[in-house]
Amino acid sequence: MAGSDFNVAIVGAGIGGLGLAIGLSHLNIPFTIYEAAPAFSAVGAGVGLGPNALRSMDLIDHRFRDMYMNIATGNLRPEKKHVMMEAMRMEEGLGEGESWWGNGGWGASYFERTGAHRKDLLDIMTSFIDRGNVRFNVRVKEMKQNGGTVLLEFDNGEVANHAVVVGCDGVKGFSRSVVLGERYPDCVEPKYADRYVYRTIVSMEDAKEIVGDLATDAKMYIAKGANFSTYPISEGRAVNVVAFKEDKTQWTAPDTTYEVSKEQMLADFEEFRIDSRLKRLLDRAQPVRWGVFHHPETPTYYNSQICLLGDVAHAGGPHQGGGAGQCLEDALILSRVLGKLFKSTPDDILTKPSPLRTELIEAAFEAYDEIRRPRAQKQVLTSEECGNIYILKGQGVGDDMSKVLENLNSRFEWIWLHDLEGDVRKVEERWDEIVGDSRFQSNLNGKI
Ligand SMILES: Cc1cc2nc3c(=O)[nH]c(=O)nc-3n(C[C@H](O)[C@H](O)[C@H](O)COP(=O)(O)OP(=O)(O)OC[C@H]3O[C@@H](n4cnc5c(N)ncnc54)[C@H](O)[C@@H]3O)c2cc1C
Structure with missing residues (x-):
């Protein structure tokens, strides 16, 4: 069991960073959140969350889901409980009287519409977090990996060292350039x-x-x-x-x-x-x-001891109502594999910089990347397609309303019904598999 000087740096306190912090708290893994803003804050807007987001909350910490359900709002008419959205036309008259009118919804019998004010969601998430673990008014301006640790430099001149750094700094986040800049410079900037x-x-x-x-x-x-x-x-x-x-x-x-x-x-x-x-x-x-x-293309989510989570990794258009859900899935999977690292690695290895510790951290990130990146990037690309359907320009769908509705009724199942318990199992097994490799075992002398 590791000592207290193994501390995860979380850069950014949005839904992604806070979700990870809740997951790490639940597993008793020490962390520090560095947030550029002077306080926790959310834009004055709503957010809709699907079944996968709710299951992520449950698996991160079951109290999280219960608290969310207390503030979540569905459709107000009971007969619309399972409807994600219902199509109308934007033009004068809204399409009333057309053949699909009154039957233009999409959703599923297992789907229950939930949405919330972002401020209410933020209040729930921050209630899990010990304020002593949060630093406000500190913008990370440099991340340097050196000698088995990551040196963070802040705009106020302060510095900090961490074994593990998770960039949760949003669509334009600085950490993306650190992870991708050298190897994939064309993938750093977000695309309009x-x-x-x-x-x-x-x-x-x-x-x-x-x-x-x-x-x-x-x-x-x-x-x-x-x-x-x-x-x-x-x-x-x-x-x-x-x-x-x-x-x-x-x-x-x-x-x-x-x-x-x-x-x-x-x-x-x-x-x-x-x-x-x-x-x-x-x-x-x-x-x-x-x-x-x-970010339609992100060839990797990590570079040695620095890793990406949330929009900085996979920002997508908001058309499938899935971005925040993907942040929470990241938080679940990354916290669980870091839990594996933290609990299985002896103190003397985990708390001192060494090439072996770096490799163990990389193994955790490799497992996270393998599980999360294909799914999260698929969400980015399919969200773009979905956005085109909403503006009646979807490929093979166009402005044919029956095709629009057919498509919308069939495109969400892979997001909503995904086996997240299976992903947790896979990421933990993958960690075991990587660390079970002879390259590690000869250095570990059977300690893990
Ligand atoms: C119009 C719109 C509607 C949406 N609707 C939905 C929806 O209904 N459902 C859904 O699931 N998703 C939705 N999304 C997507 C969802 O909002 C995002 O995926 C999610 O909020 C991203 O969270 P994040 O934590 O990754 O990033 P952010 O929320 O951007 O948080 C990043 C944090 O990092 C901090 N930061 C940045 N740089 C630094 C630095 N250098 N040092 C320290 N701190 C730093 C910032 O101050 C910020 O607090 C929507 C998005 C938009 C634009």
Whole structure:
């Protein structure tokens, strides 16, 4: 059993970093979170989580799922319980009276819609974490691997040494350049996914006044080149609204967001003959364009003692409602394999830098990469396809509504029904297999 000076550095306190911290806490593995912001914070928006995300929570720490279920909001009408979203048109009239009207949902009998305000999710996650393990106002600006440890340098001049560093620093995170820069320089920068969004949260009372009963359940309003999603959050007291606009131009802004005028925002949807009710909902949004960026290609998730988790590894467009779920799956698998490393390695090896310790850490990351990367990267690519379906430009689907619905009803099962217990088993077995190799065993003298 390892001593206390084996400490995992978690860079970034978003859903990914916090999920990992909960997993490590549960296994009594020491960690320190380094967060650039002055406090835990979440954007004022909703997040939807599918069955795989809920099962990850359960396996990370079953209290986590129970707490989430207490704040989660589903569709308000019981007959829509198993519906992820329901298609409507964005144009005037919303498609009412068309053949699919009233039957345009997708989901599954085992699927139960849940969504939450990000602030509520954050409050739950941070309640698991001892504040003594968190450093705010520290931005990592350098990571150097040297002599069996990783030296972190912060923008305030401080430094820290860690045996294991996990970059959870989001889609534009610095750690990506450290892991991929030398070997795969073309894969470091996130790619613009030809979309920007406007977001807002509207009170249920106002939303009902504007769109009537359509406000109570998750809806996807679609048009050729734009889509608009709405779903209830905060125990049905509010509605999360995201308006997507396809944009084939280059993203030139230095940041991932920039402000436009309200007129420009509204004009963005004029070409779709947007229904006047949706226009009123949109009118509530801040006229800020949030660019959607993704990482369609990530050839590896680790480089020696530094590893990537969450959006910095596999940011994808938000079309399948799957990004946060993938963060939680990463957190589950990485915490379990680090648990294996921590519990099976003798103190004298784990707590002192040595080539052998580096190899054992690499073995854990190799196992994590093998289990997580194919699935998470598939989510990135299929999310892009899904986004195209929502704007009626899906390959082989186009604007044929029956094909749109057929596709949407068949594309989520591999995400939602995945065998996560199996992944936990596999990552632990893979660790055993790698460490059982003669290369290790001759140095370990049978100690593991
Ligand atoms: C419009 C939109 C809607 C979405 N909807 C859904 C949904 O419904 N369901 C779903 O599952 N997913 C959804 N997602 C995706 C989901 O939000 C993300 O996958 C997830 O939040 C990513 O979490 P993260 O922890 O990896 O990164 P982030 O949340 O970006 O956190 C990164 C953290 O790292 C910190 N940081 C960055 N650099 C440094 C540094 N150098 N040093 C120290 N700290 C640093 C940042 O301050 C931040 O706190 C959506 C995404 C978008 C854009």
